[in-house]
Amino acid sequence: EDQVTQSPEALRLQEGESSSLNCSYTVSGLRGLFWYRQDPGKGPEFLFTLYSAGEEKEKERLKATLTKKESFLHITAPKPEDSATYLCAVQRQTGANNLFFGTGTRLTVIP
Amino acid sequence: NAGVTQTPKFQVLKTGQSMTLQCAQDMNHNSMYWYRQDPGMGLRLIYYSASEGTTDKGEVPNGYNVSRLNKREFSLRLESAAPSQTSVYFCASSSRTGNNSPLHFGNGTRLTVT
Numbered sequence: 001e002d003q004v005t006q007s008p009e010a011l012r013l014q015e016g017e018s019s020s021l022n023c024s025y026t027v028s029g030l031r032g033l034f035w036y037r038q039d040p041g042k043g044p045e046f047l048f049t050l051y052s053a054g055e056e057k058e059k060e061r062l063k064a065t066l067t068k069k070e071s072f073l074h075i076t077a078p079k080p081e082d083s084a085t086y087l088c089a090v091q092r093q094t095g096a097n098n099l100f101f102g103t104g105t106r107l108t109v110i111p
Numbered sequence: 112n113a114g115v116t117q118t119p120k121f122q123v124l125k126t127g128q129s130m131t132l133q134c135a136q137d138m139n140h141n142s143m144y145w146y147r148q149d150p151g152m153g154l155r156l157i158y159y160s161a162s163e164g165t166t167d168k169g170e171v172p173n174g175y176n177v178s179r180l181n182k183r184e185f186s187l188r189l190e191s192a193a194p195s196q197t198s199v200y201f202c203a204s205s206s207r208t209g210n211n212s213p214l215h216f217g218n219g220t221r222l223t224v225t
Contacts, residue, residue: 004153032211043115043201043216044154051211087154091211097169099214101153 002027004090006102013109015077021073021105023088031098033071035064036087038104044087078109113137117202117217124192124224132187132220134202140215142187142208144169146220147198149162154201160185161208192224 002091005024013019025033032051036044048057050066057064061082063074085104092098115136124130133175136143144159150158156169173194176188189196200220205212 034213041218043203043218044214046213046215048209049213089154097156097159097167099156101155103151103153 002031002090002092002100004088004102005089006086006105008105010106011108013075013107015079015109015111016077018074018076018078018093020075021086021107023071023073023102024069025071025088025092025100026069027092027104028102029093031091031093033066034070034089034091034099035071035073038085038087047086061102075107078107080111083107083109113200113202115215117200117220119220122223124189124222126193126224129188129190130192130194130222131136131189132200132202133184134186134217134220135184136202136204136215137183138204138206139182139207140204141182142202142205142212143179144214145175145185145187145203146203147171148201149198157187157200158221159199159208180213183215189199189222192222194224197224198222 003026007022021103035047038044053068065072085106087104088102118133141162145157147156158177161164163182178186202217203214
């Protein structure tokens with residue numbers, strides 16, 4: 001069964017304290033893995049797509065990595081404006097209805 | 112750049128009432144989607160439209176209907192609202208369905224059914 005699990009559910013960091021968010025997945029043939037950021041009261045905003053194990057993508061203080069079983073979103077020296085919920089989604093190779101979302105990690109960065 | 116626009120932003124319904132949620136995108140995307148988001152659960156697909164003129168059921172279609180009015184607009188209708196439909200509803204679009212095109216989301220409609 002296709003499944004996406006994100007951990008931790010919530011994470012509180014001091015400003016400047018680097019950490020990582022985890023997205024573990026099981027899917028019958030991965031087409032792609034997506035990371036989104038969601039601010040309170042807003043819709044998810046696309047961050048990255050990763051396609052194959054070993055791939056990395058970076059944007060400002062965020063770096064996403066991918067293995068065959070999980071993805072990490074590394075946050076380096078976070079700022080309060082990085083506070084948000086980060087969602088992971090995996091897309092299976094087959095089928096049109098083939099995108100599965102995790103429940104997210106709620107990140108709070110304290111000044 | 113408006114992107115994906117949803118109306119209304121908030122709505123309160125009584126059980127049994129009906130309503131239509133509206134969604135429009137200005138990115139010339141072929142595919143459009145309706146999701147619901149509930150606490151402790153991932154986004155769940157209600158219905159999607161791979162291209163103008165087609166619609167298909169997602170994971171949780173019961174109690175909903177959709178209409179792809181044209182390439183830009185995709186509406187979601189609740190014919191007889193139930194408390195279990197209290198949720199935040201997101202419309203999204205992408206250039207194509209099933210490939211690696213990322214979804215672009217609207218800012219949601221927060222629906223409460225009493």
